[in-house]
Amino acid sequence: MKAAVVVFLGTNCEVETKRALEFCGFEAEYVNFNANNLDNYDAVFLCGGFSYGDYIRSGRLAKFTPVVEALRKYIDKKRGVTVGICNGFQVLCEAHILKGALVENDCSKFICKNVPLELKFNGIVKNISLPIAHREGKYVCFEDVYEYEFLKYLDNPNGSMQNIAGLYDCKNRVMGLMPHPERAIFARNFGYDGKEIFKIVEEEIKRG
Amino acid sequence: MERFFAKVIVTLKNEVKDNRALVLDKMLKNLEIEESASFSTGRFYTFFVSAADLSNASEKINYICKEILSNPVVEKYEILSIEALK
Numbered sequence: 001m002k003a004a005v006v007v008f009l010g011t012n013c014e015v016e017t018k019r020a021l022e023f024c025g026f027e028a029e030y031v032n033f034n035a036n037n038l039d040n041y042d043a044v045f046l047c048g049g050f051s052y053g054d055y056i057r058s059g060r061l062a063k064f065t066p067v068v069e070a071l072r073k074y075i076d077k078k079r080g081v082t083v084g085i086c087n088g089f090q091v092l093c094e095a096h097i098l099k100g101a102l103v104e105n106d107c108s109k110f111i112c113k114n115v116p117l118e119l120k121f122n123g124i125v126k127n128i129s130l131p132i133a134h135r136e137g138k139y140v141c142f143e144d145v146y147e148y149e150f151l152k153y154l155d156n157p158n159g160s161m162q163n164i165a166g167l168y169d170c171k172n173r174v175m176g177l178m179p180h181p182e183r184a185i186f187a188r189n190f191g192y193d194g195k196e197i198f199k200i201v202e203e204e205i206k207r208g
Numbered sequence: 209m210e211r212f213f214a215k216v217i218v219t220l221k222n223e224v225k226d227n228r229a230l231v232l233d234k235m236l237k238n239l240e241i242e243e244s245a246s247f248s249t250g251r252f253y254t255f256f257v258s259a260a261d262l263s264n265a266s267e268k269i270n271y272i273c274k275e276i277l278s279n280p281v282v283e284k285y286e287i288l289s290i291e292a293l294k
Contacts, residue, residue, distance in 0.1 A: 056251075056277060094279060101281040103220070108227045140224055140282055159225070 001205055004031040004041040006071075006088075008062050012049030013085070013182060020182035021045070024198040033065045038074040042205045043081045046071075046088025048133070048180055058102065058136045059090030068095050075172050081204045082174045083197075086134055089166075089176035098167055098176045099148070100141030102134075106159030110135040114190050116154040117165055117179060121200050128193035130179035132157065132165075137178045139164045150200075151177055173204060209258045212265040215288040218278045219250030253277055256293075265290055 003026045005018045014030060021028040028045075031038070038044050052061035062068060068091065075082060075097065084092040092098040105111060112133040119126045139160040151166030158178075166177030181194030220226050229247035236242040255272070259265035266287075273285040 057279065060276070060279070093281075096281075101279050103224060103282055104227055106225065106227065108231075142223065142281070 001026050001042045001202065002040065003028045003043040003045055004035075004038055005029065006031050006033065006035075006044060006046050006067055008033045008051040008065065008067075008091075010050035010052055010054070011047055011087070013047040013087075013180065014049075016185075017045055017047040017085070017182045020185040020194060020198065023185055024195060024202070026198075026202075031067065033062070033067050036066045036070045038067070038070050039077070039079055041074075041080060043083060043201055044071060044074060046082070046084040046091050047182070048086030048088065051087055051091060054087070054136075057090075057094070059087055059092075059094040062091045063095035071095075072097070075174060078173065080173065081201050082172075083201055084174075084176040085180060085182065086132075086137075086178055089178055090136065092174065092176045097172075097174055098169060099143055099145050100139055100161075100167075102136050102178070103138050103140055104136050105134070105138050105157070107157075111137070111157050113157070114184075115157055115165075115179065118152045118154055119150065119196055120152070121150050121168070122203070126196065127154070128196055129184075129191060130181055130193055130197075131183045131190045132179050134158070134178055139167075139178070150175075151179070168200075170204075175201070175204075209260060210265070211293040212257050212259060212262070212269075213289075213291045213293055214253075214255055214257060214265075214269045216253045216255075216269070216273055216277060216285055217250055217288055218253070218273070218283050218285045219248050221282055221284050224282045251277075262290065262292065265292075
């Protein structure tokens with residue numbers, strides 16, 4: 001399985017995302033923001049950090065890059081699975097690839113901690129914990145997104161609507177989540193629960 | 209082509225909680241300056257566009273507001289003025 005790790009100007013989680021993917025059995029390579037074809041990849045990861053200084057709002061300017069245009073074609077063709085982590089999730093929402101938007105946390109502070117979550121996927125319900133690190137991570141949506149929820153906060157640290165921490169649009173195979181699974185892979189960090197997310201991505205790629 | 213000068217304000221939609229506004233409301237209440245100020249916070253932009261006429265300029269400004277300066281899911285924008293430069 002080959003995964004693309006998209007690097008925008010300001011992305012800063014590409015190294016750990018690539019490392020985590022390789023640890024989970026993927027073949028991963030960096031893809032620059034000006035790439036215009038993603039058809040060689042089974043999965044595309046938009047990773048965390050910032051994009052273009054997050055000017056105007058988080059993820060706003062990245063939607064105009066050639067790689068996001070290529071991503072739209074990739075999704076239309078149903079070529080593979082798209083995953084947006086933290087800033088990547090914000091980019092997916094700003095580009096209207098996923099429903100809703102991410103706004104400032106209710107506490108107006110940057111939250112950086114490990115949080116308990118409920119993972120619900122394909123009939124499996126599991127409690128896991130993953131680290132979050134964001135200031136604009138409160139998910140809001142005024143449409144029905146019930147079918148897309150797969151990851152929920154147990155203590156809702158940022159005020160997200162319906163405790164949503166992550167969404168998965170199974171029709172288009174697009175996933176977005178605020179917690180960082182790539183930071184919870186190696187023992188020295190926040191445990192091993194990040195593997196659960198990469199396992200889901202792997203299953204979805206195999207499902208075709 | 210003429211040059212036009214636009215003034216635009218972008219604020220959160222009413223259904224989205226405006227944390228900064230709530231803090232300001234509370235502060236004014238605590239200072240006994242105003243009991244119910246109902247603040248609304250946002251971002252103010254000014255910029256120039258080139259267009260054939262006012263109608264084209266308005267179209268261009270609306271596009272900039274909708275696609276770049278705001279996210280229609282959570283924000284609304286208001287064009288305060290469009291001035292033709294002489």
